[in-house]
Amino acid sequence: MSTIEPIVLPPACQKHPNEHYILNMYRGDLEHPSAPGNKWHKLQYHLKQARKQQASTIATFGGPFSNHLHAFGATLKTLPFHAIAVVRGELQPQLTPTLTDLAKDGVELWPSLRADYRLGMDSNIVRQINQCHDNVYWIPEGGGGELGAMGCRDWANDIHALGGDYDAWVVSSGTGTTAAGLLSNIKVPDLHVFSALKGEPAQRKLILDFAYELAVEASVSKEELDKALYFHSDCHEGGFAKQSSELISFMREFAILNSERPLDPVYTCKSMFAVLKAMEEGSWPYHRTLFIHTGGLQGWRGYSKATNPFT
Structure with a gap:
């Protein structure tokens, strides 16, 4: 069972007298030991379709x-x-x-x-x-497609049930499937999406269009979804799976304050870095923020052990 836990913020995040930030993390990385975070959810409707197809x-x-x-x-x-x-x-x-x-x-x-x-x-x-x-059933890369997004739309209900009093949610993005699914759920507040890919500003429109298709039954207008979506394409720190020296330094500092809340090396580390940087600048416009941990900790095995500050 996953939980929502508080993030210990560095002092620099609270230096602005008019801002008092609360940042909590939904521990998706603790869900389903075999498929943590968004991965299990993106697979569920695909598996149902494979059974229906008798693959x-x-x-x-x-x-x-x-x-x-x-x-x-x-x-x-x-x-x-x-x-x-x-x-x-x-x-x-x-x-x-x-x-x-x-x-x-x-x-x-x-x-x-x-x-x-x-x-x-x-x-x-x-x-x-x-x-x-x-009779092969094919799942798109990353568990994407409409069925993958539907699983993430359902996932938003599980997250919201643990506590829905937030001004904004934050989620990392690769294919954009998870972001589209979350955005399509009317229970989700403002959604900040941080892309781990370089050169993907056009992905915002794809996420918005995809979410609108999924949200039709909820009678949500595209304008409402557009207003709730904030897409960040400039926080990739050098490109997919790459780590800048600033990002590495940030993870070391974050691990000292939050050693029991590890970030993955590809997605959540970059999103968290961007959010805390905005808080330090006093430009983050929310009081209570929920950070969605999408898992991926096994990805650290692709890096030198010396670079992982959470071990």
Whole structure:
């Protein structure tokens, strides 16, 4: 069972006399040991659809340190489906820790050339897998698509049930699926989305359009959703999975104050850095903020142990 816990703020965040910030963290990283954070939720409707389709095999895409692939393997090992992972890039003789876990979970690994991988469902490797296996159900990279977002829309109900008195929620973004699902739920207040990808300002429109499609039944206007969405595309700290020297220093300082609330190295570290920086500047416009931890701590295995301040 996940919880909401307070974040200890550095003194610099409270130096402005007119601001008193309260920042709490929804511990999504404590949900579902096999698929923490948003990963389990993004898989749920896909699994329902695979059962409805009477698929015998479920396949998906991801990189060699993918949180989605790791959660996919851990979840599928207890279900009556054959699992396949298309892995971006050539598989090396020494598998990454993430891929080693997938192999132990019984996932069939298919390495993909990067050029072919970018073609997604139109790639040669997808055609080969569909020829080798009957009735394959495909989950988009990162557990995305409408079904993945629907799972995150439901997730917002679980989070809100633990305490809904917040001025804003904060969430990290990769594909934008989680953000769209949360935004589509009328219980969510202002939503600040921090992208971990470089050069993705156009993703805001995709998130907004996607959320509007999901929110139609709730009779929420697109204007209302647009007003509630704040998208930050300039907090990637060098690009996906990259860490600037400033970010590394921030994580060390954060870990001293919040050693029991670890951040992951790709997503939540950058979102938290941006929020606390705004609080230090006195430009964060909210009193009570909820930070959604989306999991991904297994991703630290792709970095030197010396860089992880939470161990």
